[in-house]
Amino acid sequence: LTESFQGKGLLLQQAPPSSRPSTGPASGDPMWVLRRGRHLACPAFVSGAAALSCWGGNVPMHKCEASISPEMHAELLQLRSGEAEMRRKWEEEEGGWHKLPPRAWPAVQPKPDELGALKAKAMQQQMEAASATPATLCAAQERAEQAAFDLATCLTFNNIDPTDGLRRFRALAEGGNVDAMVAVGTVLLEGIGCESDEAAVSEGLDWMRAASEREHPQALYELGCLHYLGRYLPADEGAACALFEAAARKEHTSALFMVGEALLNGEGCAVDGARAVRLFHEAAQRGHRMARQYITTFLDDDAVQHGTKLSPQALAQRHAEKLPVMPAASEHFAVFRGDGEPVSLSDLVDGAAECDVVLLGECHDDRVAHELERYVLTSLAARRASCTLSLEMFERDTQLVLDEYLAGLIREEDLLQDARPWANYASDYRPLVEFAKDVGLRVVAANAPRRYVGAVGRRSQTTAEDLWPSASFRLLPPLPLPTPSKMYLKHLHEDPAVVRTDQLGFEPTPAANGGDSIGASDEARCPYIGLAAREGLEAPMLLWDSAMAMAIAEALDQTPGTIVVHVCGSFHCEKRVGVVEQLEHFRRPAPPAKQCVVVMYPEMDCHKFVQERHGGTADFVVLTDASLSRSHDYMKDVDSVEPPPGH
Numbered sequence: 001l002t003e004s005f006q007g008k009g010l011l012l013q014q015a016p017p018s019s020r021p022s023t024g025p026a027s028g029d030p031m032w033v034l035r036r037g038r039h040l041a042c043p044a045f046v047s048g049a050a051a052l053s054c055w056g057g058n059v060p061m062h063k064c065e066a067s068i069s070p071e072m073h074a075e076l077l078q079l080r081s082g083e084a085e086m087r088r089k090w091e092e093e094e095g096g097w098h099k100l101p102p103r104a105w106p107a108v109q110p111k112p113d114e115l116g117a118l119k120a121k122a123m124q125q126q127m128e129a130a131s132a133t134p135a136t137l138c139a140a141q142e143r144a145e146q147a148a149f150d151l152a153t154c155l156t157f158n159n160i161d162p163t164d165g166l167r168r169f170r171a172l173a174e175g176g177n178v179d180a181m182v183a184v185g186t187v188l189l190e191g192i193g194c195e196s197d198e199a200a201v202s203e204g205l206d207w208m209r210a211a212s213e214r215e216h217p218q219a220l221y222e223l224g225c226l227h228y229l230g231r232y233l234p235a236d237e238g239a240a241c242a243l244f245e246a247a248a249r250k251e252h253t254s255a256l257f258m259v260g261e262a263l264l265n266g267e268g269c270a271v272d273g274a275r276a277v278r279l280f281h282e283a284a285q286r287g288h289r290m291a292r293q294y295i296t297t298f299l300d301d302d303a304v305q306h307g308t309k310l311s312p313q314a315l316a317q318r319h320a321e322k323l324p325v326m327p328a329a330s331e332h333f334a335v336f337r338g339d340g341e342p343v344s345l346s347d348l349v350d351g352a353a354e355c356d357v358v359l360l361g362e363c364h365d366d367r368v369a370h371e372l373e374r375y376v377l378t379s380l381a382a383r384r385a386s387c388t389l390s391l392e393m394f395e396r397d398t399q400l401v402l403d404e405y406l407a408g409l410i411r412e413e414d415l416l417q418d419a420r421p422w423a424n425y426a427s428d429y430r431p432l433v434e435f436a437k438d439v440g441l442r443v444v445a446a447n448a449p450r451r452y453v454g455a456v457g458r459r460s461q462t463t464a465e466d467l468w469p470s471a472s473f474r475l476l477p478p479l480p481l482p483t484p485s486k487m488y489l490k491h492l493h494e495d496p497a498v499v500r501t502d503q504l505g506f507e508p509t510p511a512a513n514g515g516d517s518i519g520a521s522d523e524a525r526c527p528y529i530g531l532a533a534r535e536g537l538e539a540p541m542l543l544w545d546s547a548m549a550m551a552i553a554e555a556l557d558q559t560p561g562t563i564v565v566h567v568c569g570s571f572h573c574e575k576r577v578g579v580v581e582q583l584e585h586f587r588r589p590a591p592p593a594k595q596c597v598v599v600m601y602p603e604m605d606c607h608k609f610v611q612e613r614h615g616g617t618a619d620f621v622v623l624t625d626a627s628l629s630r631s632h633d634y635m636k637d638v639d640s641v642e643p644p645p646g647h
Contacts, residue, residue, distance in 0.1 A: 067301075068302045068305045069273045069274075071272075071274035072276070072298065073305075073306050073308075075273075075274045075278060076302045080299075080308065080311075083299060084311055087296065087317045088382060090296075094289070105218050106149075106179065110150055112154065114154060115151075115154050118147070118154050119151060121147045121150075122147040122151045124147075125143045125144040125146075125147040125148075126148070128140050145172060149169075149172060149177065149183070151168065152165045152166075152168035152172070153183070155168070156169070156193065157192070159192075162187065162192050162193025162194070163194070165187070165193070166184065166192075166193060166194065169187065178211050178214050178216045179216070181207045181210050181219070182211045182216055182218050184204070184207045185205070185207035185208035185211065185219070185222065186204075186222070187204075188203055189201060189205070189208075189222075189226075205226075205232060208222055208223055215246070215250065217247045217255065218247075220243050220247035220250070221243070221254060221255045223243050224239075224242075224243030224255070225240070227240035228240035237267045237268030238269070240258075241259065241262045241267065241268030242268075244259045245259055248279070253283050253288050254283070254288065256280075256283040256288070256291075257279070257283040257288050257291045259276075260275075260277075260278075260280040260291070261276075280294045281295055311440075312381065312386070312387065312440040312441055313382065313385050313386075315438065315439035316382040316387070316441075319378050319381075319435065320378050320382035323378060326345050332606065332625040332628065333622055333623065333624045333625065334607045334623050335347070335620060335622050336614070337620060338615065338616055338620065339615065339616075340609040340614070340615060343620070345372070348376070348598065348620045348622075349379045349380065351620065352376065352596045352620075353379075353380055353383045353384065355563065355594045355595060355596040356556060357556070357564045357566060357583065357593050357594070357595045357596070358376070358380065358565045358566070358596045359566050359568065359573040359579060359580065359595060360567045360568070361569065361570030361573045361574055361597065361598065361600065361618065362567065362568070363569070363570060363600065363601065364428070365424065365428075365631050365633075366602050366624055367628055368600075368602075368625055368628065369600040369622070370427075370431075370631060372624075376565070376598075377432060377435065377565050378435060381441060386559055386561055387441055387563050388441060388442045388443075388559060388564045389432060389442070389444065389564075389565050389567075390443075390551060390552055390555060390565065390566040391444065391446055391566075392447050392548060392567060392568035392569065392572065393422045393425065393447070394421065394443075395445055395448065395449045395450060396445050396446065396449060396547060397445075398419040398445050401414070402415070402419055402443055402445050405433075406442075406443060423632060427631050427632065429567075442555070444551050444554075444555050444564075446547065446548040446552065446568075447548060447551075448475070448476065448477075448544055448548075452472075452476060452543065453540045453543055456540045476547065477549070477550040478550075481542050482585045484581070485581060487575065487577050487581075488542075488577040488581055489538070491575055491577050491578070492538060492541060493538075545578045545581075548566065548579045549583040549585070550586050552566055552583055553593075556587070566579065570601065573597050573599065574597070574617045575617055576597055576618075580597060597620075598622065599617050600622040600623075600624055601622075601624065602624045602625070603623045603624070604627060609621065609623065
């Protein structure tokens, strides 16, 4: 889908590579490097919090390839029910990965431009502590220590004055501040602003041990990293695992991951895949990016190895992850609310996701509209537990053929032959059907069979129930058809909508008073007919809309909670008449379905909303670039005749 968007260049611009993470661990998350540390050319500094510095965009990410044991399979099954929501949540959160601090610790990392304020705050807190009463002394001293620690952090880890920062950290550590003990150890072992000579390393280890004896989780984790890597401490997987376990008991996120890694591979402990999955999941829920990659990889491998079928929503989320980043504005389309307020495509998707039915009204040869339909369908299928695609472009008597194709029982050649898709199916509607097939969405052939619409067009009385064989009723809405509203009739007769006579199955009719037949007139040679000029279209149009509304109503009844995305010509849903009106009728006595109407109109100036023409036509109005070439030439098989206005 991304390639299609980029190739056509109509809607979107892909975010530059530098703005998205390449494969690898999260910022401030050294576990991947630590696990692969024995195979990397690591620099001299070895602090766990600094190990990420070993990683760069050119380092290949390790891919977890563990076989899924029965015990792991049992644990993963427990995640399946919430898998789709879990993946969606993680994907949303990963969008802000670049906002993470460059280090995993300390938790608070002031920016360089905060230095002046930090100095003032540290001085103020120190003065308040000096003048505090016995009752407030303890709290005042804690505030003073935290302010001093934040100032030292800013000086050190922003490389403003690491020497002064180390001096301030050491003063706090000597006073018993455990965080400062870890900070001194980190600075000395990493050589931040100083040489990591033997004396510095020895002092750094002493401070780390002192903090670990007080069960500081970061100190426990750092010492575990040193044992794991065999740097400054003997390589000892057992000791590393014990230290990681101690930090994990303190809910240290990275330690949870490292214990899981040890359990998965039997490094310093016995193999326990089930517990490893639990720990990876706990770390992932806390935001650990590599743990999230492990869990999603496990789930994917489990689906293959144990035949666990992913839900359509989970599969759709994989497609949604590949959607290009939407620009704030596009040259080729603009989105508005029905009152003309400019909004984004994300606003449209957010609004649509809350509804039961989303009607996407298009001009059938609008390239931009077709791309947007794919984007919206993918986004909605990724958000909702159940999604159904409904298409005007397939007639109800072809549903079996469509179902057989979606189930993989017949070839696409068979579908094209027996399902009678529209002439522009390959370019415009095949991507929707193939997406549905790939993720497992149901596709509804919603339109009334052409032979019935044509029969009603030729003789409106054929909507009488007693004229049809009983076997025809399964393909028709209940007869007689609902009485259309005044708004429906006004829209039908006054709006400049057009349809094709060959789609309706009409035949040329004789002209009155012995004149030429319509078949010999300019109007007959044109494949478009203005509705205001053909009163006989009232009955077939009503059948058309009723059949689609009935198909949507049946889809809602068959799958409670599903969201139905119905693609049709804009005339069938604009102004909330047509299918929208008929659906309300067929839903009775059930509660009315919440419908979101989206219409897409090609305009030469797609950024200009004209209230008289566009206002009130839908919940969302998308104006597309009419200067682009059409996706299909409906005129190629007929004489060159200008279509009526409104096409």
